[in-house]
Amino acid sequence: MFFDDERSHRLRPQILTELVSQYMNDAERAQFYGLPSTCRVRERVKIISPENLKMGDHCWVGEGAALDASGGLEIGEHTSIGLNTLIFTHSSWLANMTLQNHSGSDLIERKPVKIGKGCFIGGLVVIMAGVTIGDFATVQPNSVVAKDVPPRTLVAGNPARVFQRYDEEYIQSEVDRVRAENARRRALAEERGADASGWGAPSGDFSE
Template sequence: MNPRGRTDLSTFDNRWYDPGRPLAVRVLWLAAHRAFLQTAFPWPSRLKSALLRAFGARVGEGVVIKPRVTVKYPWNLSLGDHTWVGEGVWLDSLGRIEIGADVCLSQGVMVETGNHDWSKPSFDLVVKGVTVEDGAWAAVRSLLLPGSRLASHAVLGAGGVLSGDTEAYGVYAGNPAAKQKERRIGSAP
């Protein structure tokens, strides 16, 4: 036996996790999701917003949803007014994802609410919500990990990996994301 321990995936058990809707609803969502959100066809954002609402998402007014967007469980999603969801965004909403108003999630952004406890032999599922507050921007291909919060008007730079909390109007970059400077709206970058 290795003194550092071993992973034993045969003991993995996530029966405690409840996806929030019966299997029939989840299957119906998968079909609608594939046809209207994950496709490259540019369906109108109003149609996509209505579809998300029909499956339990809270979606504000004027939301823009680009093609090829993935939403795991819409009933765990809230999108504020005038938020933009860029092409190829992945919202892995095993847990709550709360996105405020006037938020921009650029192309390829991933918001993850599920992870695994790598310290356990059974590799237990861990679910924690993610919050993106009003006016924040997650730049192209950035990653927000479970339990993270992108504060009001904060920026997560391209390819940045956020695994915790941020300060309002902070500009963050890197892996792990670290504060680089203050965001000043209305002035030159």
Template structure:
């Protein structure tokens, strides 16, 4: 499928589940598993170098870098062009990649891993870890994070009055 047509389709899909399903059905990546969520409205330059397993969530603004452009600089030093360097990226089962993260080539993530928002992942991420920063380093454990999140007493997002009261200590009527 033509890259421009893929990007146009990503722009027209309402949510990340629909975008992921479109990418999976059209075999845009080398592989894409079931139950994925793709929030970005872009794809890597070489999508065939991205392998995504099952239950992977990719938040907004995440970039996958499957190559570098050093050859453009190197080609002007010491006579002659160089080959562009490329590498693959593999994301295993049950992975969350936070907003505005950058995933570099030759990296394998997970399974059961979380990449904190804004991270730059330059090396493999061990199973069951939470990583963050630039460069990304281990900052926690997947199972511990899941236990904390499941036990939080947050109100249901769809109940606006409960959310307002929880965060701002007010009722919707008192806001007016």
């Protein structure tokens, strides 16, 4: 049933690692992959060549994401990777074009991907090999990132392009807005006798 060759022996530990990790919670899974203790990795995440993945503190990886670190992958602190996002650091395109897509082909190309600190990568995003995403960048869901993304920008689309640039003053105004709204909602929840002890805003209808 199982092959007894070099490739099978090389892949088997990765397969077993992924299987065992499905029975862990998100914090346990992150530490199982050797990531910082403050990181969270959700269910069904696939990490290719985890030894080549460098991840900062307080990162979050959503369900079903596939992180290809075979060509080198660096993710800065406080960055979130959305669910079902795909990050590629290698390509077999030339091997396909020349009918040389066999195991061990010397036409596999690898280029590292670097994602900065404080980034928000939405769900269902595709990031191509060789891309650098600057600090505090936002990638909207369903985008395909084929070129570098400048710091403090919002990009979207296929191919992704810049739609907005923001500075620290804009971010601080948004922080103030959200904290004030969350405080208003918690106060209303307490008046209604609801539990407002959780993090962020309590759920429910708080329109006046």
